[in-house]
Amino acid sequence: AQSVSQHNHHVILSEAASLELGCNYSYGGTVNLFWYVQYPGQHLQLLLKYFSGDPLVKGIKGFEAEFIKSKFSFNLRKPSVQWSDTAEYFCAVNPTGTYKYIFGTGTRLKVLA
Amino acid sequence: GAGVSQSPSNKVTEKGKDVELRCDPISGHTALYWYRQSLGQGLEFLIYFQGNSAPDKSGLPSDRFSAERTGGSVSTLTIQRTQQEDSAVYLCASIRSGPSGETQYFGPGTRLLVL
Numbered sequence: 001a002q003s004v005s006q007h008n009h010h011v012i013l014s015e016a017a018s019l020e021l022g023c024n025y026s027y028g029g030t031v032n033l034f035w036y037v038q039y040p041g042q043h044l045q046l047l048l049k050y051f052s053g054d055p056l057v058k059g060i061k062g063f064e065a066e067f068i069k070s071k072f073s074f075n076l077r078k079p080s081v082q083w084s085d086t087a088e089y090f091c092a093v094n095p096t097g098t099y100k101y102i103f104g105t106g107t108r109l110k111v112l113a
Numbered sequence: 114g115a116g117v118s119q120s121p122s123n124k125v126t127e128k129g130k131d132v133e134l135r136c137d138p139i140s141g142h143t144a145l146y147w148y149r150q151s152l153g154q155g156l157e158f159l160i161y162f163q164g165n166s167a168p169d170k171s172g173l174p175s176d177r178f179s180a181e182r183t184g185g186s187v188s189t190l191t192i193q194r195t196q197q198e199d200s201a202v203y204l205c206a207s208i209r210s211g212p213s214g215e216t217q218y219f220g221p222g223t224r225l226l227v228l
Contacts, residue, residue: 016135043220043222044219045219046216046218090156099163101146101158102158103148103155105153105154
């Protein structure tokens with residue numbers, strides 16, 4: 001069955017630390033990849049997405065993610081986190097040509113001021 | 114323009130009662146999804162509507178769950194004879210077209226608590 005794994009369930013960092021959140025998926029075909037963020041009290045919103053082309057994609061607020069096809073991974077990175085990045089982050093996979101979106105269980109990030 | 118809206122934002126009900134959750138997608142979006150998010154879990158797919166096509170109901174957890182979409186716009190998710198395990202956040206999302214990789218836009222969710 002198709003699945004998405006987010007290895008880190010809770011991450012605590014100090015401001016200015018670097019961030020990398022892991023995301024791996026199990027699906028043999030082509031995929032579209034997404035990271036969503038849910039800030040406290042707010043709804044899910046798109047952080048960045050990969051459909052094709054350059055495997056390094058840049059999103060809002062200084063976030064980026066790299067698609068490594070051979071590793072079935074789409075890790076999220078940010079060089080220097082801020083307190084306002086405290087949120088829950090969800091990775092999602094959409095097998096190309098389907099309407100199914102498979103979400104990971106999320107990673108709760110807490111950034112200490 | 115306006116985003117996806119959902120109502121009510123919170124719903125507390127007693128076990129055995131029926132509840133109806135509403136989703137207003139973004140105008141012009143033809144596809145609509147319902148998801149369930151339980152504590153500590155990812156988003157669980159429930160149902161998918163695309164235009165006038167028959168919906169994909171494969172994610173509905175039991176026959177107590179049903180959904181409809183009227184006029185290709187507003188959708189309602191109905192849970193009959195609610196159980197405590199139905200307590201969760203129910204999310205609605207819409208996209209502009211079919212299975213071609215477009216982005217989902219999520220509503221704020223309805224937080225359901227079954228006592």
